[in-house]
Each structure stands twice: as C-alpha cells, then as structure tokens.
Amino acid sequence: MNKAVRTCSYKNIFNMILMSALVLVSINISFASVKSGKGKKEKISDQLTMKETIAPKELANEMKLSGKKKPLILHVGFDFLYNQDHIAGAKFMGPASRDQGLANLKSYVKKLPHDSPIVIYCGCCPWDHCPNIRPAYKTLVDLGFTNVKALYLPENFPQDWKAKGYPVSK
Numbered sequence: 001m002n003k004a005v006r007t008c009s010y011k012n013i014f015n016m017i018l019m020s021a022l023v024l025v026s027i028n029i030s031f032a033s034v035k036s037g038k039g040k041k042e043k044i045s046d047q048l049t050m051k052e053t054i055a056p057k058e059l060a061n062e063m064k065l066s067g068k069k070k071p072l073i074l075h076v077g078f079d080f081l082y083n084q085d086h087i088a089g090a091k092f093m094g095p096a097s098r099d100q101g102l103a104n105l106k107s108y109v110k111k112l113p114h115d116s117p118i119v120i121y122c123g124c125c126p127w128d129h130c131p132n133i134r135p136a137y138k139t140l141v142d143l144g145f146t147n148v149k150a151l152y153l154p155e156n157f158p159q160d161w162k163a164k165g166y167p168v169s170k
Contacts, residue, residue, distance in 0.1 A: 054152065059087075073089055073118075074120050074121075075091065076096040076122050076133065085168045088167035093108060096136035097131035110143075119149045119150070127155075136150075
C-alpha cells in the first residue's frame with residue numbers, strides 16, 4: 001500500500017473514532033440531564049412530560065406521609081381492572097376513552113378546589129398505548145386543575161405497581 005493511501009485510511013479511521021466519541025458524549029449528557037431532573041421537560045409520551053407524571057415509588061411514598069395533603073387518586077381505566085386490584089384508596093371513574101368515563105370524572109371533581117393534588121392512573125397496557133390517561137389528563141387541565149399528575153406505569157398496573165408491593169385494594 002502506498003504512503004498516500006495509508007495516510008488517507010488513518011485519517012478516515014481517526015475521524016470515525018472522533019465522531020463516535022462525540023456521539024457517546026452527547027448521549028451521556030442527555031441521559032445525565034434526564035436522570036438528574038434537569039431534563040424534566042423531556043417528553044415521555046406524545047402529550048405528557050416528565051413534570052406531568054409521578055413515578056410509582058414516589059406516589060407510594062406520598063401515600064405514607066402524614067401531615068401532608070395526600071393526593072386524590074382516580075382510576076380512569078376499565079372496571080374489570082379496578083375490580084381485580086386497584087391502588088388503595090383510589091376512586092373509580094371509568095375509562096376516560098369513553099364519554100361516560102369522562103362524564104364521571106368531571107362530575108366527581110366539579111366541587112374540588114382547582115389546586116387539589118390529583119393523581120390519575122389506568123395501567124391497562126403499556127403507557128404509550130393507553131387510551132385513557134391522556135384524555136383524563138387533558139380533561140382535568142381543561143377544567144382548570146393545576147396540580148394533576150399521571151401515574152407513570154411503563155408496562156401495566158400489575159407489573160409496575162402490584163408486583164413491587166405497593167398498596168392495593170380489591
């Protein structure tokens with residue numbers, strides 16, 4: 001191999017290594033910002049941000065605290081799921097993907113102060129496919145509620161809440 005071809009090959013290899021390192025650094029910075037909370041505006045779905053959700057562990061801890069106003073927990077999913085198991089103290093509204101479920105939700109919250117802490121959850125299926133969380137969240141925000149969180153259950157209620165030993169009722 002002549003010297004010019006060998007030099008060109010070394011430059012190409014060097015450039016590929018440099019680009020790979022830059023990509024890895026960029027990925028690490030993005031991951032660190034989300035993990036540290038600086039990326040709270042990162043979208044976790046097509047409509048909700050991390051700031052608008054609550055993790056199962058965080059909600060379970062809030063449920064244990066005394067002296068702090070505990071959130072109202074509303075199940076906006078299907079009745080057969082609620083009847084099997086639901087978060088201890090949760091109120092059943094019905095599926096927010098249906099008119100009756102949204103009507104139940106609106107009726108239940110109509111007399112509450114708009115700064116009331118409310119957590120909604122479904123857990124019927126993986127988060128990205130849930131037909132109930134987004135309509136319920138949007139309805140509450142449209143009604144003027146300012147302290148609404150959606151419980152982030154990435155897979156489903158049994159796996160992300162019940163299997164982890166968080167409080168349930170039947």
